[in-house]
Amino acid sequence: MTLDALRELARAKLRAAGLAGDHADAVAETMVAGERDGCASHGIYRLLVADRSIRAGVVVPDAVPQxxxxxxxxxxxxxxxxxxxxAFERGMPLLVDKAxxxxxxxxxxxxxxxxxxxxxxVEALAEQGLVALAFTPSxxxxxxxxxxxxxxxxxxxxxxxxxxxxxxxxxxFATSAVARGEIELHRREGRAIPDDWGYDADGRSTNDATAVxxxxxxxxxxxxxxxxxxMVELLAGPLIADMTSAESIAADKGRGGSPIGGELILAIDPAGFLGDAVRAHLERAEAMFAAIEGQSARLPSQRRYAARARSLAEGVTIPAALYADIMAIGV
Amino acid sequence: MTLDALRELARAKLRAAGLAGDHADAVAETMVAGERDGCASHGIYRLLVADRSIRAGVVVPDAVPQxxxxxxxxxxxxxxxxxxxxAFERGMPLLVDKAxxxxxxxxxxxxxxxxxxxxxxVEALAEQGLVALAFTPSxxxxxxxxxxxxxxxxxxxxxxxxxxxxxxxxxxFATSAVARGEIELHRREGRAIPDDWGYDADGRSTNDATAVxxxxxxxxxxxxxxxxxxMVELLAGPLIADMTSAESIAADKGRGGSPIGGELILAIDPAGFLGDAVRAHLERAEAMFAAIEGQSARLPSQRRYAARARSLAEGVTIPAALYADIMAIGV
Structure with a gap:
């Protein structure tokens, strides 16, 4: 599928799931971006997750951000x-102005x-020329x-x-040892996990994914x-009057919905400290990136950008089973 | 020694080493704080490091912060x-006002x-009721x-x-696997280091501290x-028009001096997002700390504060050899 076709599909299915048009467009954009960048677990598969959250009543489908x-x-x-x-789309222009x-x-x-x-x-803010940091509990x-x-x-x-x-x-990156989805994948496939990923309910190290x-x-x-x-709990929880991860899971009441709570995003304008010399100092950062890549170490986003280039040229392939599940949304 | 006596000694020796009075007082304060909190490597031992930097001409002893x-x-x-x-002392009041x-x-x-x-x-800023982050390359x-x-x-x-x-x-904490001082300690004592601490000059894992x-x-x-x-390189280097770690070691020209460069400190006022509800939300943070300590996991600064309480009550003990080296400064 081309990315445009994927975007249309995501928008249509999010609307069919009951999401208001402006939300559907915003949510579709991040799913397409995930699929485009080869992040399958944050790609179009998330249509199923969003659909489940909407049906479970975890999300307000026509909320108006203030x-x-x-x-x-x-x-x-x-x-x-x-x-x-x-919410991010609505807040970002003012964040950029203030930074x-x-x-x-x-x-x-x-x-x-x-x-x-x-x-x-953070990528959207960096594309505006800003340095950005983001944090969220789960x-x-x-x-x-x-x-x-x-x-x-x-x-x-x-x-x-x-x-x-x-x-x-x-x-x-997650501050957990691995992504939770990685452990879920092991459980689904019946595979053992390394014993330093977590503990069972009695506090013992274990190779059992379900136990962790x-x-x-x-x-x-x-x-x-x-x-x-x-630090992430504090910055994106109590500091902004929103939930900690413990409060979020308590509020979920076992529905298995996505985390509800807050997110904190910081933006710094390089021109603030650098004035007219932004370009010269960003070049010095490039020298550091070159020193990393020059020893064949990868930059963090390199794999994602390579997948992006491929997807933009060739489109993306959606597994048949996933496609069938997606087509069943809202039917 | 009492902390007051230690402070007087540190001030006197820093002046004897050639440091201007206002610098000597500010530097002495952090050394006494380190010793008080049981951080021997950042304690009064650093008098020798400061003295070396002054004698090597790495530091301007009477610089006037602007x-x-x-x-x-x-x-x-x-x-x-x-x-x-x-420099931090002179900048902090304005940072607090602006936050x-x-x-x-x-x-x-x-x-x-x-x-x-x-x-x-960051502790000084938190004592003013602010949330703080600090970064510096080396x-x-x-x-x-x-x-x-x-x-x-x-x-x-x-x-x-x-x-x-x-x-x-x-x-x-350092973003390196261990503190550099830890490796130096192993070298001095002729002890092997774990092979996941670093590489020799040919890029091979090694147990040899000197090689790392x-x-x-x-x-x-x-x-x-x-x-x-x-991220630390970028935030406290090019973003603020100051040196990366590669530039700092190049500028040192083999003198073995302390890193020269910049530091970035962010301060956020909880009252900004929380208004009158600061106290209520800080209480929610306390609930998280209680959940950590309730399972006998330690909070990061706990050991340091315990040492502080002891030092305030009983004073600190300086090893005889270190004391002799300190007494030789400026003589």
Whole structure:
């Protein structure tokens, strides 16, 4: 399928699932971007996830995001219980304006349902020439280092850096040892997991994927990853008057819906500190990227951009079983 | 020794080493704080490091920090080649004012010599009720994930979160697998290091501490830690018109001095998003801390605060050999 055809399909199916038109368009865009960039788990497959959240009543399908400006450097969008994508779209122009005016600004998305990666947000800001950071909690599935009971979500951190004339430097990773989807994949396939991915409900290390899904995952990088996971909870939870991962999973009441809560996005304008010398200093960043790539180490987003180039030229292939499931949405 | 006696000693010896009075006072403060908190490697031992930097001509001992305001949300302090501590002291009040006025603000320290931990900065801001993040590159000693040649510094990230009525939640860690001082300690003692700490100059894993010090250290947490190390380079290097770790070690010209360059500090006022509800939401953060400590996992700064309580009550003990070396400074 071409990306345009995929976009039309996603929009139509999200509308058929009951989502308002503006939400459907915004959500379709991130699914197409995921599929285009070879991120199957954040691609068009998410139509099924979105459909499930809508049917379970977890998301408000026609929520109207409310934008406000609590301070000169702050933007808040109350998503009204809708998906996060439209809330971000509505808040981003003001975030960009404030970052350019003040040098630095922050955007809080509140009361949104989150099921996508964070890289679309930081990439969009980097394409505007800004440096961006994004954080969001999820559901409490991850134990702190030194413990075995869930406190944190998979709590991703994303970062974007503008590169004139090329795709931005972007990373986006969970602070859990692995993605939760990776463990679910092992469960579905009946495969053992390494014993350092998590704990069973009794706090013992285990190779059993189901036991970890019912117990607790570990953070990446030991106590350092655990500290970062705590930071994500704080920044995109209490700091913006939104839920921690523990509160989000409690609010879900076992419906198995996507996490509900907030997201914090920071934007810094390089021209703030650099003035007219932005170009010269961004060139110095390029020298660092060259030093990384020159020893055949990959930049974080490299694989994604390679997939993007292929998809733009050749379109994407949707597995027949997934396509059939998608076609059944709203029928 | 009491902490007051230690402070007097540090001030006197820094002056004897040639440091101007205002710098000596600011630098002494962080050394006493390190010793007080049981961080021996960032404690009074650093008098020897500072003395070496002064004698090697790496630091400008009487630099006068210049404060400016490039944007409504930005503060810059040009440290004039002096130690970072006084530059931070001079910039912090304006950073606090701007964070309170705009909700978020950033402080860049430029052209400073850095040899201390970052936690004193974020802790000071958290004690003012602000949420703080700090980043600084160092010397290029660390290879990116997938490579074996040094590009990054040990590139610490520090975070501070205010806790009403108690010490702030603070972490401060290197994005390298271990602290460089840890490897130096192994070298001095002739002990082997684990083979996942770094590479020799030919890019091979090794147990030889000297070979890693002459080769490259690894980042913590694989490609995720490597991505964070790159972010620190970008945020506290090109974004603020200051040196990357590769540029800093090149500028050192083999003198073995402390890293010269910049530091970026972000401050967010919880009242910006929370208004009158700060207290209620900080209580929700306390619930998360309780969930961590309730399963006997430690909070990042817990050990440091315990040492602090002991030092405040009982004073600190300085090893005789170190004391003798300190007494020889400036004689």
């Amino acid at each position: 934008v406000s400006e609590p301070k000169a450097g702050l933007v808040r969008v109350d998503g009204g219980g809708g998906f996060a994508q439209l 350019r005016a003040n040098g630095i600004a922050a955007l809080a998305l509140n009361n949104v349902v989150h099921f996508a990666a964070l890289w679309p947000e 559901h409490a599935w991850v134990a702190p280092a030194g413990g075995t009971k869930p406190v944190f979500g998979t709590n991703p951190i994303a970062f974007g850096w503008p590169r004139p004339g090329r795709e931005p430097f972007v990373f986006d 899904l019912d117990g607790a995952m570990r953070t990446f990088g030991g106590h350092k990853g655990s500290a970062l996971a705590a | 404060v400016s305001e490039p944007k409504a949300g930005l503060v810059r302090v040009d440290g004039g080649g002096g130690f970072a501590q006084l 309170r006025a705009n909700g978020i603000a950033a402080l860049a320290l430029n052209n400073v010599v850095h040899f201390a931990a970052l936690w004193p900065e 010397h290029a000693w660390v290879a990116p994930a997938g490579g074996t040649k040094p590009v990054f510094g040990t590139n610490p990230i520090a975070f501070g979160w205010p806790r009403p009525g108690r010490e702030p939640f603070v972490f401060d 010090l002459d080769g490259a250290m690894r980042t913590f947490g694989g490609h995720k830690g490597s991505a964070l190390a790159a």
